Amino acid sequence: MPELPEVNTFKLYFDKTSLNQKIGEVHVHDDKIMRNIDGDSFIEKLTGRTFVKSFRRGKYLFGKLDNGNDVLFHFGMTGDFKYYEDEMDQPRHERFALHFENGYRLGFDCPRKFARILYLEDLEKYISEVGLGEDALVISENDFLKKMEGRKTSIKGFLLNQKLLAGVGNLYADEICFQTRIHPASPVNALKAKQKKAVYKAMNNILTIAIDRARYYKDEKSEDDFFQWRVEGRKAPKGKGVCQVEKIAGRTTYYFDIYQKLYQIE
Protein backbone atom coordinates (compact mmCIF):
# COMPACT_ATOMS: atom_id res chain seq x y z
CA MET A 1 0.00 0.00 0.00
CA PRO A 2 2.50 2.44 0.98
CA GLU A 3 3.96 5.47 -0.61
CA LEU A 4 5.22 8.40 1.42
CA PRO A 5 1.87 9.56 2.84
CA GLU A 6 0.88 6.03 3.85
CA VAL A 7 4.23 5.31 5.46
CA ASN A 8 3.77 8.55 7.32
CA THR A 9 0.51 7.17 8.63
CA PHE A 10 2.31 3.98 9.67
CA LYS A 11 4.78 6.13 11.56
CA LEU A 12 2.04 7.91 13.46
CA TYR A 13 0.48 4.55 14.27
CA PHE A 14 3.81 3.10 15.36
CA ASP A 15 4.58 6.11 17.55
CA LYS A 16 1.19 6.03 19.19
CA THR A 17 1.13 2.30 19.89
CA SER A 18 4.67 1.11 20.23
CA LEU A 19 7.06 3.75 21.55
CA ASN A 20 8.33 3.49 25.12
CA GLN A 21 6.95 0.04 25.62
CA LYS A 22 9.19 -2.79 26.66
CA ILE A 23 9.21 -5.73 24.28
CA GLY A 24 8.66 -8.86 26.35
CA GLU A 25 8.67 -11.40 23.57
CA VAL A 26 9.27 -11.49 19.85
CA HIS A 27 7.55 -14.05 17.68
CA VAL A 28 8.80 -14.66 14.17
CA HIS A 29 6.59 -16.75 11.89
CA ASP A 30 8.56 -16.21 8.69
CA ASP A 31 11.90 -14.43 8.46
CA LYS A 32 11.97 -14.26 4.69
CA ILE A 33 11.49 -10.49 4.82
CA MET A 34 14.43 -10.04 7.19
CA ARG A 35 17.33 -9.16 4.94
CA ASN A 36 20.40 -8.90 7.13
CA ILE A 37 19.39 -10.99 10.10
CA ASP A 38 17.71 -14.33 10.68
CA GLY A 39 14.63 -14.89 12.81
CA ASP A 40 16.47 -16.17 15.87
CA SER A 41 18.93 -13.29 15.93
CA PHE A 42 16.09 -10.85 15.45
CA ILE A 43 14.36 -12.28 18.50
CA GLU A 44 17.57 -12.07 20.48
CA LYS A 45 18.25 -8.48 19.48
CA LEU A 46 14.79 -7.14 20.25
CA THR A 47 13.70 -9.01 23.34
CA GLY A 48 13.79 -6.72 26.36
CA ARG A 49 14.35 -3.63 24.25
CA THR A 50 12.21 -0.54 23.87
CA PHE A 51 11.63 1.73 20.88
CA VAL A 52 12.36 5.30 21.88
CA LYS A 53 11.59 7.15 18.66
CA SER A 54 11.08 6.71 14.96
CA PHE A 55 12.23 8.39 11.80
CA ARG A 56 10.77 8.29 8.32
CA ARG A 57 12.58 9.06 5.10
CA GLY A 58 10.64 8.42 1.94
CA LYS A 59 9.02 5.02 2.24
CA TYR A 60 11.50 3.88 4.86
CA LEU A 61 10.57 3.85 8.54
CA PHE A 62 13.30 3.44 11.16
CA GLY A 63 12.49 2.54 14.74
CA LYS A 64 15.23 3.59 17.16
CA LEU A 65 15.87 1.22 20.06
CA ASP A 66 17.06 2.09 23.54
CA ASN A 67 20.46 0.59 22.68
CA GLY A 68 20.90 3.12 19.88
CA ASN A 69 20.37 0.62 17.07
CA ASP A 70 17.56 0.85 14.53
CA VAL A 71 15.05 -1.50 13.02
CA LEU A 72 14.16 -0.62 9.45
CA PHE A 73 10.63 -1.29 8.34
CA HIS A 74 10.11 -1.12 4.62
CA PHE A 75 6.59 -2.12 3.67
CA GLY A 76 7.01 -3.22 0.08
CA MET A 77 3.67 -3.41 -1.68
CA THR A 78 1.58 -5.04 1.01
CA GLY A 79 3.21 -4.47 4.38
CA ASP A 80 1.12 -3.17 7.28
CA PHE A 81 1.21 -2.81 11.04
CA LYS A 82 -1.47 -4.11 13.30
CA TYR A 83 -1.56 -3.42 17.02
CA TYR A 84 -3.85 -5.74 18.88
CA GLU A 85 -4.43 -7.56 22.13
CA ASP A 86 -6.61 -10.55 21.30
CA GLU A 87 -4.91 -13.42 19.52
CA MET A 88 -8.01 -13.70 17.37
CA ASP A 89 -7.08 -10.38 15.79
CA GLN A 90 -3.78 -11.63 14.44
CA PRO A 91 -3.61 -10.71 10.79
CA ARG A 92 -3.60 -13.58 8.34
CA HIS A 93 -0.16 -12.93 6.92
CA GLU A 94 1.61 -11.77 10.02
CA ARG A 95 5.34 -12.40 9.57
CA PHE A 96 6.40 -11.43 13.06
CA ALA A 97 4.97 -9.77 16.15
CA LEU A 98 6.46 -7.79 19.00
CA HIS A 99 4.71 -8.65 22.25
CA PHE A 100 4.85 -5.73 24.61
CA GLU A 101 4.71 -6.13 28.35
CA ASN A 102 1.36 -4.34 28.44
CA GLY A 103 -0.26 -7.36 26.79
CA TYR A 104 -0.57 -5.82 23.33
CA ARG A 105 1.33 -6.81 20.22
CA LEU A 106 2.54 -5.04 17.15
CA GLY A 107 2.09 -7.43 14.26
CA PHE A 108 3.73 -6.99 10.88
CA ASP A 109 1.38 -8.24 8.20
CA CYS A 110 2.64 -8.80 4.68
CA PRO A 111 1.02 -11.17 2.18
CA ARG A 112 3.48 -10.71 -0.64
CA LYS A 113 6.67 -10.65 1.41
CA PHE A 114 8.09 -7.78 -0.60
CA ALA A 115 8.61 -5.93 2.63
CA ARG A 116 12.06 -5.84 4.12
CA ILE A 117 13.18 -5.67 7.70
CA LEU A 118 16.75 -4.85 8.62
CA TYR A 119 18.53 -4.54 11.92
CA LEU A 120 20.90 -1.59 11.73
CA GLU A 121 23.74 -0.61 14.00
CA ASP A 122 24.53 2.41 11.89
CA LEU A 123 21.54 4.06 10.28
CA GLU A 124 23.48 6.82 8.53
CA LYS A 125 25.85 4.32 7.01
CA TYR A 126 22.94 2.26 5.72
CA ILE A 127 21.24 5.27 4.14
CA SER A 128 24.40 6.27 2.38
CA GLU A 129 25.12 2.71 1.26
CA VAL A 130 21.76 2.34 -0.44
CA GLY A 131 22.01 5.89 -1.73
CA LEU A 132 18.58 6.82 -0.50
CA GLY A 133 17.59 10.26 -1.77
CA GLU A 134 16.27 13.17 0.21
CA ASP A 135 12.71 12.86 1.44
CA ALA A 136 10.27 14.26 -1.11
CA LEU A 137 8.75 16.56 1.50
CA VAL A 138 12.09 17.76 2.83
CA ILE A 139 14.05 18.45 -0.33
CA SER A 140 14.29 22.12 -1.30
CA GLU A 141 13.16 23.40 -4.65
CA ASN A 142 16.75 24.19 -5.57
CA ASP A 143 18.01 20.72 -4.79
CA PHE A 144 15.05 19.23 -6.61
CA LEU A 145 15.85 21.25 -9.74
CA LYS A 146 19.50 20.28 -9.45
CA LYS A 147 18.60 16.60 -9.43
CA MET A 148 16.66 17.17 -12.64
CA GLU A 149 19.55 18.78 -14.48
CA GLY A 150 20.64 16.98 -17.61
CA ARG A 151 18.45 13.99 -16.92
CA LYS A 152 17.11 12.23 -19.98
CA THR A 153 14.83 9.84 -18.22
CA SER A 154 11.07 10.35 -18.24
CA ILE A 155 9.54 12.59 -15.61
CA LYS A 156 7.79 9.52 -14.27
CA GLY A 157 11.06 7.62 -14.03
CA PHE A 158 12.62 10.57 -12.26
CA LEU A 159 9.87 10.80 -9.67
CA LEU A 160 10.03 7.06 -9.00
CA ASN A 161 13.79 6.91 -8.52
CA GLN A 162 14.31 6.63 -4.76
CA LYS A 163 17.97 7.50 -5.06
CA LEU A 164 17.10 10.92 -6.42
CA LEU A 165 14.05 11.55 -4.31
CA ALA A 166 12.53 9.33 -1.66
CA GLY A 167 8.84 8.70 -1.21
CA VAL A 168 6.97 9.08 -4.49
CA GLY A 169 5.53 5.84 -5.86
CA ASN A 170 3.52 4.81 -8.88
CA LEU A 171 0.18 6.35 -7.96
CA TYR A 172 1.44 9.67 -6.70
CA ALA A 173 3.77 9.99 -9.69
CA ASP A 174 0.73 9.66 -11.96
CA GLU A 175 -1.18 12.19 -9.89
CA ILE A 176 1.66 14.71 -10.09
CA CYS A 177 1.86 14.36 -13.86
CA PHE A 178 -1.89 14.67 -14.15
CA GLN A 179 -2.12 17.81 -12.06
CA THR A 180 0.74 19.50 -13.88
CA ARG A 181 -0.66 18.35 -17.22
CA ILE A 182 2.65 16.84 -18.23
CA HIS A 183 2.78 13.58 -20.15
CA PRO A 184 4.61 11.10 -17.89
CA ALA A 185 6.91 9.99 -20.71
CA SER A 186 8.27 13.51 -21.22
CA PRO A 187 12.05 13.52 -20.75
CA VAL A 188 13.07 15.63 -17.79
CA ASN A 189 15.53 17.62 -19.86
CA ALA A 190 12.76 18.58 -22.27
CA LEU A 191 10.87 20.40 -19.53
CA LYS A 192 11.29 24.11 -19.11
CA ALA A 193 12.04 25.71 -15.76
CA LYS A 194 8.39 26.60 -15.36
CA GLN A 195 7.23 22.99 -15.66
CA LYS A 196 9.99 21.72 -13.40
CA LYS A 197 8.94 24.11 -10.68
CA ALA A 198 5.32 23.17 -11.21
CA VAL A 199 6.21 19.53 -10.65
CA TYR A 200 7.95 20.37 -7.40
CA LYS A 201 5.03 22.40 -6.22
CA ALA A 202 2.44 19.80 -7.20
CA MET A 203 4.44 17.07 -5.51
CA ASN A 204 4.56 18.99 -2.24
CA ASN A 205 0.95 19.93 -2.45
CA ILE A 206 -0.31 16.44 -3.26
CA LEU A 207 1.79 14.66 -0.64
CA THR A 208 0.79 17.17 2.02
CA ILE A 209 -2.89 16.81 1.25
CA ALA A 210 -2.56 13.03 1.15
CA ILE A 211 -0.96 13.02 4.57
CA ASP A 212 -3.88 15.03 5.86
CA ARG A 213 -6.37 12.64 4.39
CA ALA A 214 -4.31 9.52 5.08
CA ARG A 215 -7.03 7.23 4.02
CA TYR A 216 -7.09 6.69 0.29
CA TYR A 217 -7.00 2.91 0.42
CA LYS A 218 -9.32 2.44 3.37
CA ASP A 219 -12.34 4.66 3.39
CA GLU A 220 -15.04 5.44 0.94
CA LYS A 221 -13.93 7.39 -2.06
CA SER A 222 -15.06 10.84 -2.92
CA GLU A 223 -14.91 12.91 -6.08
CA ASP A 224 -11.94 15.01 -5.07
CA ASP A 225 -9.82 12.07 -3.97
CA PHE A 226 -6.64 11.42 -5.84
CA PHE A 227 -6.35 8.68 -8.44
CA GLN A 228 -10.07 8.46 -9.18
CA TRP A 229 -9.38 9.61 -12.72
CA ARG A 230 -7.13 6.59 -13.33
CA VAL A 231 -9.69 4.69 -15.38
CA GLU A 232 -8.90 3.63 -18.91
CA GLY A 233 -11.07 5.42 -21.46
CA ARG A 234 -12.30 8.11 -19.10
CA LYS A 235 -12.66 11.54 -20.65
CA ALA A 236 -10.17 14.19 -19.68
CA PRO A 237 -11.19 17.44 -17.99
CA LYS A 238 -12.74 19.80 -20.55
CA GLY A 239 -12.99 16.89 -22.95
CA LYS A 240 -9.36 17.24 -23.95
CA GLY A 241 -8.34 13.66 -24.50
CA VAL A 242 -8.94 10.20 -23.09
CA CYS A 243 -7.30 8.26 -20.27
CA GLN A 244 -4.63 5.93 -21.62
CA VAL A 245 -2.82 3.06 -19.95
CA GLU A 246 0.77 2.35 -20.85
CA LYS A 247 3.93 1.02 -19.25
CA ILE A 248 6.23 3.93 -18.57
CA ALA A 249 9.41 3.61 -16.53
CA GLY A 250 8.46 0.00 -16.03
CA ARG A 251 5.21 0.70 -14.24
CA THR A 252 1.59 0.78 -15.31
CA THR A 253 0.88 4.42 -15.99
CA TYR A 254 -2.37 6.28 -16.54
CA TYR A 255 -2.51 9.63 -18.27
CA PHE A 256 -4.76 11.70 -20.53
CA ASP A 257 -3.52 12.14 -24.05
CA ILE A 258 -3.78 15.70 -25.39
CA TYR A 259 -4.62 17.02 -21.91
CA GLN A 260 -1.15 16.05 -20.67
CA LYS A 261 1.44 17.49 -22.98
CA LEU A 262 4.33 15.40 -24.23
CA TYR A 263 7.40 17.60 -24.12
CA GLN A 264 10.19 16.59 -26.44
CA ILE A 265 13.79 17.51 -27.06
CA GLU A 266 13.93 19.79 -30.04
Place this chain on the structure above:
DNA sequence: TGTGATGTTGAATG
Protein backbone atom coordinates in the same frame (compact mmCIF):
# COMPACT_ATOMS: atom_id res chain seq x y z
C1' DT B 1 -6.63 -20.04 -15.80
C1' DG B 2 -4.18 -15.96 -16.53
C1' DT B 3 -2.89 -11.49 -15.24
C1' DG B 4 -1.53 -7.66 -12.71
C1' DA B 5 -0.96 -5.14 -8.17
C1' DT B 6 0.73 1.23 -3.97
C1' DG B 7 8.20 -1.63 -4.47
C1' DT B 8 13.07 -2.71 -4.84
C1' DT B 9 17.05 -4.85 -6.70
C1' DG B 10 20.56 -6.93 -9.32
C1' DA B 11 21.63 -8.34 -13.89
C1' DA B 12 21.65 -7.03 -18.58
C1' DT B 13 21.97 -3.57 -22.08
C1' DG B 14 23.45 0.56 -24.53
Place this chain on the structure above:
DNA sequence: GCATTCAACATCAC
Protein backbone atom coordinates in the same frame (compact mmCIF):
# COMPACT_ATOMS: atom_id res chain seq x y z
C1' DG C 1 31.65 3.90 -15.29
C1' DC C 2 26.99 5.75 -15.98
C1' DA C 3 21.93 5.72 -17.17
C1' DT C 4 18.25 2.95 -17.95
C1' DT C 5 15.33 -1.19 -18.49
C1' DC C 6 13.56 -5.51 -17.05
C1' DA C 7 12.80 -9.91 -14.85
C1' DA C 8 12.31 -11.72 -10.35
C1' DC C 9 10.58 -11.85 -5.81
C1' DA C 10 5.25 -14.18 -3.35
C1' DT C 11 0.47 -14.04 -2.84
C1' DC C 12 -4.12 -12.75 -3.69
C1' DA C 13 -8.11 -11.05 -6.22
C1' DC C 14 -10.61 -10.36 -10.34
